[in-house]
Amino acid sequence: GEDVEQSLFLSVREGDSSVINCTYTDSSSTYLYWYKQEPGAGLQLLTYIFSNMDMKQDQRLTVLLNKKDKHLSLRIADTQTGDSAIYFCAETDYYGGSQGNLIFGKGTKLSVKP
Amino acid sequence: NAGVTQTPKFQVLKTGQSMTLQCAQDMNHEYMSWYRQDPGMGLRLIHYSVGAGITDQGEVPNGYNVSRSTTEDFPLRLLSAAPSQTSVYFCASRTSGGDGGEQFFGPGTRLTVL
Numbered sequence: 001g002e003d004v005e006q007s008l009f010l011s012v013r014e015g016d017s018s019v020i021n022c023t024y025t026d027s028s029s030t031y032l033y034w035y036k037q038e039p040g041a042g043l044q045l046l047t048y049i050f051s052n053m054d055m056k057q058d059q060r061l062t063v064l065l066n067k068k069d070k071h072l073s074l075r076i077a078d079t080q081t082g083d084s085a086i087y088f089c090a091e092t093d094y095y096g097g098s099q100g101n102l103i104f105g106k107g108t109k110l111s112v113k114p
Numbered sequence: 115n116a117g118v119t120q121t122p123k124f125q126v127l128k129t130g131q132s133m134t135l136q137c138a139q140d141m142n143h144e145y146m147s148w149y150r151q152d153p154g155m156g157l158r159l160i161h162y163s164v165g166a167g168i169t170d171q172g173e174v175p176n177g178y179n180v181s182r183s184t185t186e187d188f189p190l191r192l193l194s195a196a197p198s199q200t201s202v203y204f205c206a207s208r209t210s211g212g213d214g215g216e217q218f219f220g221p222g223t224r225l226t227v228l
């Protein structure tokens with residue numbers, strides 16, 4: 001079945017760049033997503049990328065997609081303490097006739113040290 | 115717009131009790147879903163619905179029932195709670211049509227089963 005893999009932890013210093021990596025299995029996914037979860041809160045969509053794109057930039061966020069290797073990354077420039085959260089990568093499940101349900105990775109906990 | 119709302123925010127049950135987690139959205143979204151989030155497991159899909167009167171199982175449906183009598187509401191029922199159902203439950207909605215678009219999440223219900 002489909003699977004999304006992420007490293008579980010990342011620690012950076014304030015002002016540095018953070019890079020969170022993700023690998024996925026479903027090559028038919030049209031969109032790939034990054035969600036952010038702050039402590040005690042629900043999930044908030046950060047950004048998503050269409051599968052025919054290699055890169056998408058949105059202010060401090062850069063998403064890179066390597067479709068051949070099924071590798072997705074999220075770069076946060078000038079990381080701030082407010083960026084401390086869990087970041088989830090997600091792909092769309094199309095197997096078995098499902099209706100585009102999202103499959104999530106286990107999440108990467110980003111800790112930003114002042 | 116209130117977005118996706120969930121009640122209650124917190125709940126403690128004893129083993130064998132039943133309860134219903136409520137979810138409502140006011141965005142006229144056809145697609146709604148329930149996930150559970152456990153430490154180190156990411157989010158796993160329980161049940162989903164692509165419209166009123168239509169529901170289907172996700173990855174971890176055992177022990178849970180759903181129904182969708184209106185577009186707005188998608189309650190999740192635990193018929194006989196078990197300690198393994200201790201988790202944080204998230205409801206989500208989006209427009210239908212397969213892939214793409216933002217999936218909106220509710221704030222979550224934190225359930226403890228003793």
